[in-house]
Amino acid sequence: MPDVIFPLDSTRKFEDQEKVGHNRWHPEIPPVATVRRGDSFRVHCREWFDGAIVNDDSADDILNAPLLTVHKLSGPFAVEGARPGDLLVVDILDVGPIPQEDSGPLAGQGWGYTGIFARNNGGGFLTDQFPDAYKAIWDFTGQVATSRHVPEVSYVGLIHPGLMGTAPSAQLLAKWNQREGDLIATDPNRVPPLALPPEPREAVLGSLPASEFERVAGEAARTAPPRENGGNQDIKNLSKGTRIFYPVFVDGANLSLGDLHFSQGDGEITFCGAIEMGGFVDLRVDVIKGGMETYGVSENAIFMPGIVDPRYSEWIAFSGTSVTLDGKQHYLDSHLSYQRACLHAIDYLTKFGYSPEQAYLLLGSAPIEGRLSGVVDIPNSCSTVYIPTAIFDFDVRPSAAGPHRVNAGMGAPRSNNT
Amino acid sequence: MPDVIFPLDSTRKFEDQEKVGHNRWHPEIPPVATVRRGDSFRVHCREWFDGAIVNDDSADDILNAPLLTVHKLSGPFAVEGARPGDLLVVDILDVGPIPQEDSGPLAGQGWGYTGIFARNNGGGFLTDQFPDAYKAIWDFTGQVATSRHVPEVSYVGLIHPGLMGTAPSAQLLAKWNQREGDLIATDPNRVPPLALPPEPREAVLGSLPASEFERVAGEAARTAPPRENGGNQDIKNLSKGTRIFYPVFVDGANLSLGDLHFSQGDGEITFCGAIEMGGFVDLRVDVIKGGMETYGVSENAIFMPGIVDPRYSEWIAFSGTSVTLDGKQHYLDSHLSYQRACLHAIDYLTKFGYSPEQAYLLLGSAPIEGRLSGVVDIPNSCSTVYIPTAIFDFDVRPSAAGPHRVNAGMGAPRSNNT
Amino acid sequence: MPDVIFPLDSTRKFEDQEKVGHNRWHPEIPPVATVRRGDSFRVHCREWFDGAIVNDDSADDILNAPLLTVHKLSGPFAVEGARPGDLLVVDILDVGPIPQEDSGPLAGQGWGYTGIFARNNGGGFLTDQFPDAYKAIWDFTGQVATSRHVPEVSYVGLIHPGLMGTAPSAQLLAKWNQREGDLIATDPNRVPPLALPPEPREAVLGSLPASEFERVAGEAARTAPPRENGGNQDIKNLSKGTRIFYPVFVDGANLSLGDLHFSQGDGEITFCGAIEMGGFVDLRVDVIKGGMETYGVSENAIFMPGIVDPRYSEWIAFSGTSVTLDGKQHYLDSHLSYQRACLHAIDYLTKFGYSPEQAYLLLGSAPIEGRLSGVVDIPNSCSTVYIPTAIFDFDVRPSAAGPHRVNAGMGAPRSNNT
Amino acid sequence: MPDVIFPLDSTRKFEDQEKVGHNRWHPEIPPVATVRRGDSFRVHCREWFDGAIVNDDSADDILNAPLLTVHKLSGPFAVEGARPGDLLVVDILDVGPIPQEDSGPLAGQGWGYTGIFARNNGGGFLTDQFPDAYKAIWDFTGQVATSRHVPEVSYVGLIHPGLMGTAPSAQLLAKWNQREGDLIATDPNRVPPLALPPEPREAVLGSLPASEFERVAGEAARTAPPRENGGNQDIKNLSKGTRIFYPVFVDGANLSLGDLHFSQGDGEITFCGAIEMGGFVDLRVDVIKGGMETYGVSENAIFMPGIVDPRYSEWIAFSGTSVTLDGKQHYLDSHLSYQRACLHAIDYLTKFGYSPEQAYLLLGSAPIEGRLSGVVDIPNSCSTVYIPTAIFDFDVRPSAAGPHRVNAGMGAPRSNNT
Numbered sequence A, B, C, D: 001m002p003d004v005i006f007p008l009d010s011t012r013k014f015e016d017q018e019k020v021g022h023n024r025w026h027p028e029i030p031p032v033a034t035v036r037r038g039d040s041f042r043v044h045c046r047e048w049f050d051g052a053i054v055n056d057d058s059a060d061d062i063l064n065a066p067l068l069t070v071h072k073l074s075g076p077f078a079v080e081g082a083r084p085g086d087l088l089v090v091d092i093l094d095v096g097p098i099p100q101e102d103s104g105p106l107a108g109q110g111w112g113y114t115g116i117f118a119r120n121n122g123g124g125f126l127t128d129q130f131p132d133a134y135k136a137i138w139d140f141t142g143q144v145a146t147s148r149h150v151p152e153v154s155y156v157g158l159i160h161p162g163l164m165g166t167a168p169s170a171q172l173l174a175k176w177n178q179r180e181g182d183l184i185a186t187d188p189n190r191v192p193p194l195a196l197p198p199e200p201r202e203a204v205l206g207s208l209p210a211s212e213f214e215r216v217a218g219e220a221a222r223t224a225p226p227r228e229n230g231g232n233q234d235i236k237n238l239s240k241g242t243r244i245f246y247p248v249f250v251d252g253a254n255l256s257l258g259d260l261h262f263s264q265g266d267g268e269i270t271f272c273g274a275i276e277m278g279g280f281v282d283l284r285v286d287v288i289k290g291g292m293e294t295y296g297v298s299e300n301a302i303f304m305p306g307i308v309d310p311r312y313s314e315w316i317a318f319s320g321t322s323v324t325l326d327g328k329q330h331y332l333d334s335h336l337s338y339q340r341a342c343l344h345a346i347d348y349l350t351k352f353g354y355s356p357e358q359a360y361l362l363l364g365s366a367p368i369e370g371r372l373s374g375v376v377d378i379p380n381s382c383s384t385v386y387i388p389t390a391i392f393d394f395d396v397r398p399s400a401a402g403p404h405r406v407n408a409g410m411g412a413p414r415s416n417n418t
Helices: A170-185 A210-219 A334-350 A356-365 B170-185 B210-219 B334-350 B356-365 C170-185 C210-219 C334-350 C356-365 D170-185 D210-219 D334-350 D356-365
Strands: A004-006 A033-035 A040-045 A073-079 A087-097 A111-116 A133-141 A144-147 A160-165 A243-247 A255-261 A279-288 A302-304 A315-321 A369-374 A382-388 B004-006 B033-035 B040-045 B073-079 B087-097 B111-116 B133-141 B144-147 B160-165 B243-247 B255-261 B279-288 B302-304 B315-321 B369-374 B382-388 C004-006 C033-035 C040-045 C073-079 C087-097 C111-116 C133-141 C144-147 C160-166 C243-247 C255-261 C279-288 C302-304 C315-321 C369-374 C382-388 D004-006 D033-035 D040-045 D073-079 D087-097 D111-116 D133-141 D144-147 D160-165 D243-247 D255-261 D279-288 D302-304 D315-321 D369-374 D382-388
Touching (some): A004 A073, A040 A255, A073 A279, A087 A160, A087 A255, A111 A356, A133 A356, A160 A243, A255 A279, A334 A356, A334 A369, A334 A382, A334 B334, A334 B369, B004 B033, B004 B073, B040 B073, B073 B279, B087 B160, B087 B255, B160 B243, B255 B279, B315 B334, B334 B356, B334 B369, B334 B382, C004 C033, C004 C073, C040 C073, C040 C255, C073 C279, C087 C160, C111 C356, C133 C356, C160 C243, C255 C279, C315 C334, C334 C356, C334 C369, C334 C382, C334 D334, C369 D334, D004 D033, D004 D073, D040 D073, D040 D255, D073 D279, D087 D160, D111 D356, D315 D334, D334 D369, D334 D382
Parallel strands (some): A004 A040, C004 C040, C033 C073, D004 D040
Antiparallel strands (some): A040 A279, A073 A255, A087 A243, A087 A279, A111 A133, A133 A144, A243 A302, A315 A382, A315 B302, B040 B279, B073 B255, B087 B279, B111 B133, B133 B144, B160 B255, B243 B302, B315 B382, B369 B382, C040 C279, C073 C255, C087 C279, C111 C133, C133 C144, C160 C255, C302 D315, C315 C382, C315 D302, C369 C382, C369 D369, D073 D255, D087 D243, D087 D279, D111 D133, D133 D144, D160 D255, D243 D302, D369 D382
């Protein structure tokens, strides 16, 4: 086990730790540690809401999830010798739940959660169909997660950090604020919002001097979206064994990470999708000098996934096209066609006895594949979603015999959108 | 080898065959044959342009590709006992190039092609960046395709029909024409067009009586897009061993298919993407009575891919977000983020000596994976594209040593958009 | 499809073809064709018994199988420029049953067979437990084989030539005859025999001049065993996409092949194991000059399997050690431990309603993996056999609920050892 | 993390721990803990030599390895309700090196070792070719092992317990002693020995009362071989996610385990093969009442491997037949044919610059596949060994360009057999 350069004590809040991370992107947030090229090190990560979501059978905590507080990130970690224009090479050596702790109040202590946000507090991919808040708790047994709220399925963990990235330069940050501000301005009162502007409330900026806090917090970017620096890419395949190449925008690169997931499907479609948890990540870093120019990387990470993902060989897949539920034709809209594919999957699963929200929670957290199958066949794009059949305790294939009926149990806890 | 119920003679045009297929969707196109539940049968398929694209080093044929003539489909095949509301179960037992013919003027006779359509004649996924026409010819050696136009790569075929589907009912057809007409009406002169309306010119309607031709041709839907009946889904994973469940809208289901591909990446991003060819498909059909209601299938096919796809274990992947090339922020636009991921991949590959169009042709035809990785992290969706490293004759991974230089050879033939 | 340089007419016997192959190994058998480095070509192959085994429900043909007549091989094919000391590079571009023929009296015409030889006519791996003759007929539907004699299983074909190899030099042939003769001499009357000496009866030696026949037939090696030249290796993984490197012992290399299998498990344990059939192989050849020395290959082929094998992810596995059924301890005998592992698998499968011979036929023909798991832990070696669970139509895993009961149907035809 | 029911303190010897395990098999060794059906629990395991092998550049410790002391096992663990005739279901939930300790003198603290035993102290699979002692030290970085003694390779860990099993009944133990004694008696002075008789010296028998020690130690079976109870099966595929079904011979089943490996090839061919280490295993147990009869399990474990093994898609494979190095023909000897296949692989790898012993150490520790490819083709069996090409830092495939040359570095430490 490599040295822990960012420890977290599970009994204390994120802001009360020996080293304090951050929840906004800004080039002036000081590094918490400096590492050298070739170094391996361990980083603890807190679950993204720092304990606000609990292991119970109510969705009130999801309904009231404190979105201003996210994501609680570990870092930044400065890498000696990294300069703007380089590529930062990051190897994810290992990643897992909170080590040596299998019970407790914090997600990652032997359990995790998936949530569907209410329309008025975040929303999600299918918020028109699912405006209320729902929650599912998942218990970890070794490599496997199961849930009392979504019965008769189990997933072999495809554990990964949902969020990792380098610090933006001041120039890049200004570009983000400009373009996202422009978008917000087109419909500033939309619910859910189009984007999230800088927000000093609940900002955590590591060891930034108090004198700078107000200014920096007013500029610092929110962590929800992925951007040129990587960030909240929520790529389920960034699991152990993965090598990532991030563009470097500031001296030292200033790598940060967090938002660990025990399992997730492509799209993380429930927003508080995935099985959220805290835990640890072991990393090794290196630098390709001048790599951005050498390899044509002006923005967004390149990566090479590891080879120990769960291996499934049989899948049931659903397709969708870019026609809305009420029959309106959109032009090559792959976002819509993926929504339709996912809704088709949900319709199918409800025939086995799952409630629609159970099916939705399943799609957000299971290792499903979401593919852009056709993007040129005007006017319809075609997206597809693949579910491994082996995650079900029963035969999920269509047959003349008709579907098995799941014992839906207590169902997924719900709290009404207000 | 099962009985050939739809034979094609490679020396004759599609309309001059013993049995004539069709290139439009309409419920009144008469079946060319009737099969029973449980039957296995072989169908020949003509390449989608019926020989208009030739094996040479010019892209003029792509520039002038006769888009009104597509897709040349085999069928319809009626299935005894299939009724509206049923699910038609189709097993793809086998699929391949034109059997026993390894040279000749017809794609599928030992070779195939990939094209980039010019902006004024079809366009494609990246038409803003690639407005001109390009072509690549691929030679088949056993399971493997290589190209004199895109050197130092080879693909193990993931052979599949790009297009397969059941006939629409009159009501469903009317719905298509209404919604697509509504879309076209929003910008009727757009180039490329938003959608393709019914078009009697070049329509082929099988054995439809001449007396009905004008009316039916004026109503029949074009075959470009995927729709509720399956159709041109261009799902690369519908390869041998796949089982598909299509909704049935007319008595007999009236299955048709064509547009075979030797290989294709997710999205078929060059439009005349994939490696296009003619060939054969062996099918077996069955029916799940009342399956649409039983399994919640109101539209769009369900499928279970086969288990003999080429198996790769190492991938290099690129990510993109929904920000345009000129920096404008779009809201959760997965179509755009996939464009950006593909453009990042192209930028990368050009550093190895490929021209941008070679890289684009490669992404359209290689067995790449395109994933909807993040669809909820406002305002950016995150799409990713995965390229198997083993398709390259050289080491395509980033390293401190810098990229290998491909000998680009003659390059991809080009004809300017006019 | 490459040119057919060794055609076979299914209506004629092996010896009555346009080009006649051989069924013995000898350096003087004249090549039937000469190919160049880089050439691709198609070869037809006759099933190993040339039609003696028929598609019926009796095992009499297996009981009386004409073992002197095997294997009917296609070739030899001379490769220009190949010299002793080189490595012959052979790419298996494609391989399949008899093309365009799906019914008829010859295995490969839409069907194949698996046999258990009687103890007095060949025997097999478990001949002490299975002294009688049995047969199973398999029907091919696309990629898949099923049997009326072994119900409720189906295999996706892992099609491969059981036998391929280069011609021995005179010196190498003499070595074979010496060492195998020495072995036979230790127990010349053993049943089944320890090895098979040269045998002029039923020898087929291609276009060898009649004047040489008697001498050559008296020296030529039988084709049953694998040897330095490759030969009857029965390696199930030599499927399409595989590249093999054979040592070259004579000018031209003189490659021959045959004994096609639709599917086989590791070990081909029933001897007439695998699903036997005739068909075609598409090959491409090249030469690495001096490759035997360069790569340290003094004997036995090197190979790199293809990447389109059926892909299974769940297996049930059985272990065995080198203790005989009656309790005697052998020293690190991996042959025995694999027998015991297979017998354990048979015991298990009989609990699901299969007869022991059905289970044995299944293990010979299904794509099972047989592994030398432990070879050093004195005195017991440990061998393991892995069966993919997805080949069964039912759940084959152990559970508290107990085993499913197969409807064994007519069972496997049997003819008593005499 | 489940509760640790068998903790080990890395600073203390195996016999000085809070709970003391054992290194012999005997029904009277008292359980160290009792668990219930459905329980999950963690067990620490000491490396098999309890620290006698150190992290240095000498092979003297391997030369003098204290073979009487092995294997240091954790357990026995009694399972409530398990009775003779039942099947004990064991899920390997997780397994890894010593948690939270990445440096120190004990294998498993961030490193492991592979050894080749000298002929006079254990020997091994190829002891005739490798009579001296050799050692390789492996460093763990996340999931990956590399060695200063075997350069330019790295393995993704296929971590597993080499040894796990239930306690024998008195009757079964007697049977073992009888049959192994009979074997030893055939050549009592053989070096290496044919088998290992009971040996009171260095026996560790847990909490067995001193009054019983002499008797029990004189009867208790050595742990080297696999037997009916599972035991030292050294099956590399018993990795995380695996479910095993052991026969139960005594009340409580009395499960024990140890001998963890970070990586191993099929056969564990160097005897002290694999990458040896200590660590932890998380288990869950259940019972199938009467399962031995229900499922036909009279001896030897059944298992279902997990789905997170390292996934490789390209392999280079070597074949061997049952002819000795000096040319003597053996009859269907799969042990010999696997030796020959391994020797062929070693010959090949030396052409790349590895010493023979480096190549041998590599084959013992890398995730190679060893298959019983042909076991019926008299007189030659055919075994094959598959090496994943991706474990090498260079291109290991044969080509006209000839082999890359490894920088063999210091080589593998050696100590002469004496």
